[in-house]
Amino acid sequence: MIPEKLRAAWVIARRDFVAVIWSKSFVFFLLGPLFPIIVGGMAGAIGAQVQKDLDHPQVGIALPADEAARMIEAHRALADAMPGDVPDFVVLDAPWGGRTYDARAALAGHRGPGGKVDGQLAAVVSGSLAHPVLTATPERARMWQGMVALFAARAQSLAPASLPPVAVDEVATSVAKVQSGQVTTAQAGQVLLFLLTMLLAGMVLSNLVEEKANKIIEVLAASIPMDALFLGKLFAMLGVSLVGMAVWGSAWGTLLALGMKSLPTLAAPAVGWPLFFVLGFLYFAMAYLLLGSLFLSIGGMATTVREVQTLSMPVTMLQLMVFFFASYALARPGTWVDWAALAFPLSSPFAMLARAAREPAIWPHLVALGWQALCVVLIVRMGAQLFRRTVMKSGPAKGRKARKGLLAKG
Known part of the structure; x- marks a missing residue:
């Protein structure tokens, strides 16, 4: 025997359920979540593509010609073995302020005599291989300081000519991963x-x-x-x-x-x-x-x-x-x-x-x-x-x- 209150609740539930399901507004209710999902998906895809197209940071190498070439070679040898996204290295040839390269002016967007500033330039390595100077914003400087030191050491042959092979023993999972x-x-x-x-x-x-x-x-x-x-x-x-x-x-x-x-x-x-x-x-x-x-x-x-x-x-x-x-x-x-x-x-x-x-x-x-x-x-x-x-x-x-x-x- 069903209690009277439960029977009454069932009558109200059936009445409201049928009334809402067969109403025109229920169709718009079903379509409602699609609009923010579509707009959010399109905005996310466009934003990701724009970020991918624009965010290609480059590190300018303003070293003497022979040292710059050795720095580029060290980057080519070690970049693939390093974790994360390693920025591209480009050689800067334009003279800034006489014999020395004015890294601050280049990063500020000023053009040198006959030179053109690349919009993707995020840092400049100047000085010499023995004493490199990294000019960058604080967060980039902390992120890339060790990387520049490693590349400079490799360019001076202070680092091993070839990286030792590392044997890998893979496991399916770990406690931390689970x-x-x-x-x-x-x-x-x-x-x-x-x-x-x-x-x-x-x-x-x-x-x-x-x-x-x-x-x-x-x-x-x-x-x-x-x-x-x-x-x-x-x-x-x-x-x-x-x-x-x-x-x-x-x-x-x-x-x-x-x-x-x-x-x-x-x-x-x-x-x-x-x-x-x-x-x-x-x-x-x-x-x-x-x-x-x-x-x-x-x-x-x-x-x-x-x-x-x-x-x-x-x-x-x-x-x-x-x-x-x-x-x-x-x-x-x-x-x-x-x-x-x-x-x-x-x-x-x-x-x-x-x-x-x-x-x-x-x-x-x-x-x-x-x-x-x-x-x-x-x-x-x-x-x-x-x-x-x-x-x-x-x-x-x-x-x-x-x-x-x-x-x-x-």
Whole structure:
């Protein structure tokens, strides 16, 4: 026998779910995330290409002719064996300020007599091989000082003529690599959970405000218990969000099947990918229900759209701070910060999803899911009580005041 409140919640959930799914606005809701993704992807691709085309730093070699040639030869011999991006070396022939090369003027963009300054010139090596002088900005100077010293030593034959061969014994993985990869997976899971929650939770609030404006919510509240009404609306919007996620996931899978470049490969979480996806779904549902129940409580207290916007802003900022708190706790496992993030209801889904990526234990997730479900029930009940006090009693109270005013005038 299904309890009456659950039956009423199911009726409301089915009604809201069908109404939203078959509305025209739902199509625009599905298309909404595509626009920032397309714009962001295009901006990132263009920015990366522009950066690639423009950022080719060069180190100018302003040494005597024979020393400059030896410096270029040392660069050619050692550059491939050095880690990171080694800048190109170019010989500077233009005279600056007489016999010496004015490196400061060249880097400042001034043209010498008959000379032309290259826009990619980032540093100048002058002086001699025995006493090289590196002229560059502070960050470039610290980065390239050792490199210039090594090349100068090679050019003077102070370094070995050939580098000794190094035997390599490769291993598949290491403890540090596994832990670092799992942290990256945890961070990716937290970011995705946060984006989906913030993108989809606002539907609960907009739906409630619309029904309050049309007085539909008061008719429904007079027919069924308020907590059943709120619970039904929460699960209806959760179902709508799952439909949206299914559509977006299918579109993404289609693009991948057509040959689109996939996301970077993430390290396997400690609980394994199948269970991690299941826990991710459950923690998304809990994060959505927790945030949605707060939005419903706000919608119950607000009477106009302006009040809704004013009251929902603190909750939105709170959710952003909660995400930062859970991310901060990720780097401090076992501390009070970590335990606080696990216990606080709004941050618990984020912290527990990160825990699933780093630790294989299963029982803490059962406890956390039970605690989060209890918090959802408590927030829904408090929101329903606030709604009864602020909305359901507003009409009679105003009526009594109006009658008292008329009697006073009479």
